[in-house]
Amino acid sequence: MSNPKPTVAVYKFSSCDGCQLSILNMEDDLLDLAEAIDIAFFLEATRAERPGPYDIAIVEGSVTTPHEIERIKEVRRQAKILIALGTCATAGGIQALRNFANADEYAKVVYAHPEYLHYLKTATPIAEHVKVDLELWGCPVNKEQVLEVITALLNNRKPSLPAYSVCLECKRRGTICVLVDKGFQCLGPATQAGCGAICPVNGRGCYGCFGPVREANLDSLSPILQKLEPYPGATARLFRGISGYAPSFRKTADALLSAHKETK
Amino acid sequence: MPNDHRPKLGSTIAIQKPVFNTLLARLREAGYQTIGPCIKNDTLVYDSIESINELPYGYISEQNAGHFRLIQAGHKNYFDVIPGAQSWKQFLFPPRVDLFALRKNDKGWETITPPLDAPAYAFIGVRACELAAIQIQDRIFMRDDFNDPIYRNRRKRAFILSVDCSNPAGTCFCVSMGTGPRVKGGFDLNLTELDDVFLLTIGSELALGLVSDLPFEDASAFMLSTAERIMDNAAKKMGRSLDISDLPELILKNLDDPYWQEIGSRCLSCANCTQVCPTCFCWDALDHMSLNGLETSRERVWDSCFNPGYSYQAGGNTRPTISSRYRQWLSHKLGTWEQQNGTLGCVGCGRCITWCPAEIDLTKEISILRKEASK
Amino acid sequence: MITSSTDQSVETNTNHLLEPHWAEITAITPEIEGVSTYWLKFTDPLEQAAYSFQPGQFNMVYVPGFGEAAISICSDSQDRSLIGHSIRFVGNVTHAISRLKVGDVVGLRGPFGTSWPVKQMEGKDVFIACGGIGLPPLRPALYHIIRNREKYGKVTLLYGARTASDLMYTNEYDSWREANIDVQVTVDRGDSSWNGRIGVVPMWFYNFRIDPRKTAVLTCGPEIMIRFVIFEALARRVPPESIYVSLERNMKCGQGSCGHCQLGPYFICKDGPVFRFDALQPFFNVEEF
Numbered sequence: 001m002s003n004p005k006p007t008v009a010v011y012k013f014s015s016c017d018g019c020q021l022s023i024l025n026m027e028d029d030l031l032d033l034a035e036a037i038d039i040a041f042f043l044e045a046t047r048a049e050r051p052g053p054y055d056i057a058i059v060e061g062s063v064t065t066p067h068e069i070e071r072i073k074e075v076r077r078q079a080k081i082l083i084a085l086g087t088c089a090t091a092g093g094i095q096a097l098r099n100f101a102n103a104d105e106y107a108k109v110v111y112a113h114p115e116y117l118h119y120l121k122t123a124t125p126i127a128e129h130v131k132v133d134l135e136l137w138g139c140p141v142n143k144e145q146v147l148e149v150i151t152a153l154l155n156n157r158k159p160s161l162p163a164y165s166v167c168l169e170c171k172r173r174g175t176i177c178v179l180v181d182k183g184f185q186c187l188g189p190a191t192q193a194g195c196g197a198i199c200p201v202n203g204r205g206c207y208g209c210f211g212p213v214r215e216a217n218l219d220s221l222s223p224i225l226q227k228l229e230p231y232p233g234a235t236a237r238l239f240r241g242i243s244g245y246a247p248s249f250r251k252t253a254d255a256l257l258s259a260h261k262e263t264k
Numbered sequence: 265m266p267n268d269h270r271p272k273l274g275s276t277i278a279i280q281k282p283v284f285n286t287l288l289a290r291l292r293e294a295g296y297q298t299i300g301p302c303i304k305n306d307t308l309v310y311d312s313i314e315s316i317n318e319l320p321y322g323y324i325s326e327q328n329a330g331h332f333r334l335i336q337a338g339h340k341n342y343f344d345v346i347p348g349a350q351s352w353k354q355f356l357f358p359p360r361v362d363l364f365a366l367r368k369n370d371k372g373w374e375t376i377t378p379p380l381d382a383p384a385y386a387f388i389g390v391r392a393c394e395l396a397a398i399q400i401q402d403r404i405f406m407r408d409d410f411n412d413p414i415y416r417n418r419r420k421r422a423f424i425l426s427v428d429c430s431n432p433a434g435t436c437f438c439v440s441m442g443t444g445p446r447v448k449g450g451f452d453l454n455l456t457e458l459d460d461v462f463l464l465t466i467g468s469e470l471a472l473g474l475v476s477d478l479p480f481e482d483a484s485a486f487m488l489s490t491a492e493r494i495m496d497n498a499a500k501k502m503g504r505s506l507d508i509s510d511l512p513e514l515i516l517k518n519l520d521d522p523y524w525q526e527i528g529s530r531c532l533s534c535a536n537c538t539q540v541c542p543t544c545f546c547w548d549a550l551d552h553m554s555l556n557g558l559e560t561s562r563e564r565v566w567d568s569c570f571n572p573g574y575s576y577q578a579g580g581n582t583r584p585t586i587s588s589r590y591r592q593w594l595s596h597k598l599g600t601w602e603q604q605n606g607t608l609g610c611v612g613c614g615r616c617i618t619w620c621p622a623e624i625d626l627t628k629e630i631s632i633l634r635k636e637a638s639k
Numbered sequence: 640m641i642t643s644s645t646d647q648s649v650e651t652n653t654n655h656l657l658e659p660h661w662a663e664i665t666a667i668t669p670e671i672e673g674v675s676t677y678w679l680k681f682t683d684p685l686e687q688a689a690y691s692f693q694p695g696q697f698n699m700v701y702v703p704g705f706g707e708a709a710i711s712i713c714s715d716s717q718d719r720s721l722i723g724h725s726i727r728f729v730g731n732v733t734h735a736i737s738r739l740k741v742g743d744v745v746g747l748r749g750p751f752g753t754s755w756p757v758k759q760m761e762g763k764d765v766f767i768a769c770g771g772i773g774l775p776p777l778r779p780a781l782y783h784i785i786r787n788r789e790k791y792g793k794v795t796l797l798y799g800a801r802t803a804s805d806l807m808y809t810n811e812y813d814s815w816r817e818a819n820i821d822v823q824v825t826v827d828r829g830d831s832s833w834n835g836r837i838g839v840v841p842m843w844f845y846n847f848r849i850d851p852r853k854t855a856v857l858t859c860g861p862e863i864m865i866r867f868v869i870f871e872a873l874a875r876r877v878p879p880e881s882i883y884v885s886l887e888r889n890m891k892c893g894q895g896s897c898g899h900c901q902l903g904p905y906f907i908c909k910d911g912p913v914f915r916f917d918a919l920q921p922f923f924n925v926e927e928f
Binding site for chain 2: 032150157163164165
């Protein structure tokens with residue numbers, strides 16, 4: 001991708017805006033970024049609202065309403081490259097908890113007039129609706145990774161995103177394994193690196209927000225975590241967290257919950 | 265009991281424990297960063313220490329497969345804690361280090377070598393197994409045909425104050441590997457902790473200069489025999505043992521044994537074992553680039569044979585399964601390492617056992633493999 | 640044993656062994672679809688004058704910001720003016736190279752690794768069996784043999800590619816034949832314009848008469864081809880000590896330090912890429928090793 005500057009549009013779907021904020025949080029790099037790309041549409045940041053098509057669309061959030069299904073198709077039509085930004089966009093996010101429950105029941109409890117709501121029974125990742133060219137996981141995403149992806153696109157290069165687990169990143173930072181040292185439940189061995197092991201560094205277990213690492217050995221990790229449960233069922237809950245709708249975590253949590261039911 | 269004569273190279277002196285502070289101060293005056301075991305955020309690390317009070321006084325470490333706990337045992341020793349996940353490797357072979365940066369100009373690329381960063385470290389409390397590990401890494405990074413300036417500059421300036429181990433942990437097996445618990449050489453000063461005093465054996469001229477006017481007494485025959493007894497006891501208290509009599513052959517002749525698959529079904533491929541191992545040396549080079557592509561840099565980072573990308577190249581992955589990666593690690597560590605470097609790659613420190621969340625224990629795996637292979 | 644361990648001096652020159660040396664692309668020759676030969680020359684004439692390599696060795700070619708790739712040298716080791724690399728565009732680094740032009744510079748470190756046993760083969764027949772882009776690392780060996788043709792017995796090159804348009808260096812075959820090299824070419828799939836051999840290299844290997852007692856077999860190419868060539872050669876009673884193979888693995892340093900390219904006790908970058916087969920035999924059939 002050479003001159004002129006590529007046009008970029010940033011969209012929000014169902015999400016907390018945290019990933020967009022990660023872009024705005026780039027501080028010094030933000031100026032360079034503004035030099036290198038042409039931000040054509042980014043409601044969170046500018047008043048710019050130029051029509052497509054765009055070279056790059058960055059999409060935050062999951063699809064949770066009928067309207068969003070239509071919108072994401074239109075975004076795809078307008079974009080040469082579509083990047084799913086953050087774990088809502090890549091795995092449905094925390095709101096995908098509804099996928100394991102009855103959304104109508106929740107709506108009744110929370111809203112006085114749920115009949116005015118237009119929602120889907122599920123919160124789903126962007127890739128379930130349109131083709132996604134690149135997924136950036138995280139809740140929120142790591143701004144260094146966002147920058148790396150944009151740099152790579154600008155320079156015709158494959159982005160360098162780690163394929164290994166949080167553990168390797170954790171040790172490179174000199175952090176002491178919280179699972180072994182403290183007996184904390186930690187999804188680090190099964191979670192894709194990229195966050196900088198931010199939770200273990202701060203003395204708590206990883207909750208898997210960067211999604212499952214491709215070759216995670218969950219059959220082995222699951223019973224290890226069960227031995228460290230602070231309360232019965234904690235392991236299933238851990239897998240069914242931010243990245244809970246990601247297929248391998250989903251499968252592991254389902255297996256744990258059905259085993260739990262059987263023992264009851 | 266102050267002494268009017270001066271200690272000699274190779275001799276063993278006794279100092280009162282508080283005098284150790286003077287030694288630390290001297291090292292710092294001489295320009296060293298004094299690094300030793302200390303407790304930070306409730307956990308045992310190697311970090312900067314300035315006083316004996318920062319050492320984990322009264323603590324021991326409880327270690328087993330997949331288990332580490334720091335325990336205040338209430339004793340009166342400073343050096344009774346068997347080390348945790350960190351090793352001296354992180355100082356000599358840093359987990360992340362800049363190799364060089366490049367800036368594009370009209371002719372090509374200008375190389376910007378990073379400023380010399382060769383801190384002078386004084387390592388306080390190097391265990392016999394750890395010293396053996398450093399000597400193994402010396403052979404990796406300071407070969408005739410690949411002599412790494414980053415390692416070399418740190419290594420050759422490092423002051424080593426080693427410690428005899430009196431209280432081995434549950435995952436220790438240095439006796440099996442012939443590396444400990446007693447420090448044999450390669451130190452500037454070696455310390456043996458007795459109830460009331462530290463015995464210091466002087467291993468270098470540099471150390472001799474540092475201790476020569478400390479208040480000391482010559483180690484008495486009683487002190488020396490006490491140290492001897494402590495060492496004999498420590499050797500008997502190893503938490504693990506490993507029969508290496510048929511290594512590396514046992515492994516290299518059984519690379520196709522189905523037992524590797526069994527280990528692979530438990531292994532998380534998380535790379536913890538390789539990262540805590542004081543001899544593992546694999547690294548990767550990462551390239552970074554500015555948005556406009558005009559400035560780039562190269563960084564060396566710790567890598568691991570458990571990293572799925574480790575043996576990936578265009579055309580596929582040489583070791584696509586976890587069992588093949590575990591086999592690579594162990595068959596290197598306790599097998600092919602010998603042909604590469606003249607010794608096995610394991611020093612018996614037990615870190616890979618303690619820090620494996622899946623409780624994989626190489627001493628156990630080897631003995632099972634031995635049984636399986638003889639079937 | 641008590642030894643002093645410290646040395647307080649600090650070195651001032653700490654240029655890392657991994658720092659690239661710069662070479663200019665002086666020419667680019669398209670070879671086949673997705674493969675071009677880059678003719679490089681160190682920007683520092685002294686460096687170019689000092690550079691020499693043995694047939695079979697490789698360089699680490701660096702594109703700043705993209706990374707390094709291990710690439711075998713395909714040019715004549717006697718030609719000290721240029722260094723040739725036939726590069727297939729398959730990965731991040733090689734794709735970046737594909738976008739470079741004459742006059743651009745790349746980083747170069749090398750030469751690294753072992754070489755074909757051109758000296759030890761003197762007085763012997765030589766059978767070269769290679770496939771695809773397994774030919775480029777063997778071309779310097781061919782040049783060496785041609786230059787010293789009288790020192791070798793019967794020399795055969797059996798070369799295969801997927802299709803006729805995937806054959807490398809076709810314009811040189813006649814000159815090799817003139818130098819009394821028996822050049823035999825085969826393709827996996829032929830079309831109407833192809834009237835040569837069809838079939839994979841190991842299959843044709845079987846059809847050649849070789850004297851196992853005095854033939855050196857050199858092989859390089861896709862791993863599956865190498866396996867079958869070796870299988871056939873052993874079946875023909877060529878001793879493992881007379882079979883040489885060039886291997887390839889992920890490499891970062893080229894100097895036996897980073898660990899990536901290990902195969903059993905060997906670092907392929909340092910103890911290979913060219914191995915005498917008896918050294919590899921204990922590990923060669925271990926899957927995923």
